[in-house]
Amino acid sequence: MNLHPFQAAAVAGVRELARGGAKRILLQSPTGTGKTRMGLEFAVGAVRQGGQVLWLAHRRELVAQAAGAIMRAGVADIGVSLAGASTGSTDAAVQVGSIQTLFARGQRPDARVVVWDEAHHCTATTYREVASAYPDAWHIGLTATPERSDHSPLGDVFQAIVVAISSPDAVRRGCLVPVRVYAPATSTDALSEDPLAAWTAHAEGRQTVAFCSSVSGAAELARRFVAAGVPAASIDGTTPLAERTATLAAFAARELRVLCNCQVLTEGWDCPGAQVCILARGCGSAALFLQMVGRVLRPADGKGDAVLIDLRGVVHQHGMPHDERSFNLEGEGIALVSKAGDPIRQCPSCAAVFRAASAGLERECPICGAALPAPAPPRATVERRPLAEIHATASREEKRRAYDRFREQARARGYSQGWAAYRFKGVFGHFPDFSRSEVA
Numbered sequence: 001m002n003l004h005p006f007q008a009a010a011v012a013g014v015r016e017l018a019r020g021g022a023k024r025i026l027l028q029s030p031t032g033t034g035k036t037r038m039g040l041e042f043a044v045g046a047v048r049q050g051g052q053v054l055w056l057a058h059r060r061e062l063v064a065q066a067a068g069a070i071m072r073a074g075v076a077d078i079g080v081s082l083a084g085a086s087t088g089s090t091d092a093a094v095q096v097g098s099i100q101t102l103f104a105r106g107q108r109p110d111a112r113v114v115v116w117d118e119a120h121h122c123t124a125t126t127y128r129e130v131a132s133a134y135p136d137a138w139h140i141g142l143t144a145t146p147e148r149s150d151h152s153p154l155g156d157v158f159q160a161i162v163v164a165i166s167s168p169d170a171v172r173r174g175c176l177v178p179v180r181v182y183a184p185a186t187s188t189d190a191l192s193e194d195p196l197a198a199w200t201a202h203a204e205g206r207q208t209v210a211f212c213s214s215v216s217g218a219a220e221l222a223r224r225f226v227a228a229g230v231p232a233a234s235i236d237g238t239t240p241l242a243e244r245t246a247t248l249a250a251f252a253a254r255e256l257r258v259l260c261n262c263q264v265l266t267e268g269w270d271c272p273g274a275q276v277c278i279l280a281r282g283c284g285s286a287a288l289f290l291q292m293v294g295r296v297l298r299p300a301d302g303k304g305d306a307v308l309i310d311l312r313g314v315v316h317q318h319g320m321p322h323d324e325r326s327f328n329l330e331g332e333g334i335a336l337v338s339k340a341g342d343p344i345r346q347c348p349s350c351a352a353v354f355r356a357a358s359a360g361l362e363r364e365c366p367i368c369g370a371a372l373p374a375p376a377p378p379r380a381t382v383e384r385r386p387l388a389e390i391h392a393t394a395s396r397e398e399k400r401r402a403y404d405r406f407r408e409q410a411r412a413r414g415y416s417q418g419w420a421a422y423r424f425k426g427v428f429g430h431f432p433d434f435s436r437s438e439v440a
């Protein structure tokens with residue numbers, strides 16, 4: 001089990017801080033870049049020296065994944081504390097469990113090292129409870145997004161943070177895939193396009209996870225995909241465990257093309273084959289945004305890139321997925337490294353958004369190659385009306401010309417004419433209603 005050089009450097013960085021006296025260290029690395037793998041180094045290292053380890057996670061999937069990874073790393077003596085699925089001894093070399101289960105049972109297994117998976121969920125109260133039981137242990141937190149949902153500082157738990165690798169660096173080294181982003185030109189209050197139409201236009205046929213703003217919205221979107229002939233399903237917090245497992249397995253096996261949900265697949269679900277993320281919702285939290293998009297950024301065979309279909313323009317609020325960010329323990333723990341000279345721009349031809357200067361392509365779209373208009377001068381007034389409102393005022397003649405354009409695009413790309421109709425509906429809110437004599 002070889003570590004990637006950046007992982008080895010991060011592990012060494014954590015150990016160096018520990019030698020300097022730090023007992024509670026947070027390790028940050030983007031989703032998909034091997035946080036568990038790095039955490040294993042500390043766990044296995046402690047076991048080899050005869051110590052015991054407590055590995056804490058807050059979701060069933062994460063407990064099971066961690067136990068499997070520890071076993072594959074060569075540790076056989078593992079105890080699992082999970083409601084309804086506990087195995088092994090509570091005196092095992094490594095105890096993996098959910099904090100809720102351990103504490104509900106009053107268990108405090110011995111530990112020299114405590115690993116906190118998804119450490120941004122560690123509240124001050126939980127931490128105090130665990131810390132009082134393990135005052136001398138070495139605490140390692142793992143997270144991609146060191147920001148709590150209530151923005152209270154993680155500095156009340158951790159003394160230091162080690163950043164393993166930046167997201168753009170991870171792409172350059174092939175540890176994450178690049179992502180094409182389609183979004184409205186500014187952030188919007190309503191969906192800028194119909195999700196089905198946008199998917200058909202930008203990502204048809206690719207394995208997709210869609211995040212909706214409600215459970216009923218997720219179910220409805222799945223029904224619409226199915227009605228359009230695309231195998232799709234939705235899951236939510238009430239989906240029985242067996243059905244949820246079967247649905248995730250069907251998606252991993254590519255029997256399902258689209259998986260819709262509201263808030264259950266944001267963390268702890270690992271499917272490298274997922275290629276497309278639809279955000280059919282807004283998102284006030286940078287951490288949640290990065291967790292959702294992170295589901296599709298892992299590399300996989302035959303996956304050259306990922307696609308983000310951001311229907312509310314969340315990127316205008318939180319930045320592009322692979323923008324450079326800095327991390328701290330002070331509350332709003334995720335900060336975008338300034339991109340003042342390189343605003344997010346939208347291609348007038350394919351609707352992709354990008355930072356043109358970083359791509360070295362200020363004159364043409366890095367996705368479709370279309371010529372870009374000259375960048376707007378700084379402080380220019382920005383058109384903030386949502387796309388749908390703009391198009392609501394389009395004349396019949398403008399709509400007919402747009403339909404001609406979509407049909408031309410469909411022919412050029414080898415798509416069916418139905419694609420043009422869906423593309424039209426996504427923009428104008430209804431299917432085209434032209435007679436044969438009206439269309440070219």
Ligand SMILES: [Zn+2]
Pocket residue numbers: 347348349350351352365366367368369370
């Ligand atoms: Zn373009």
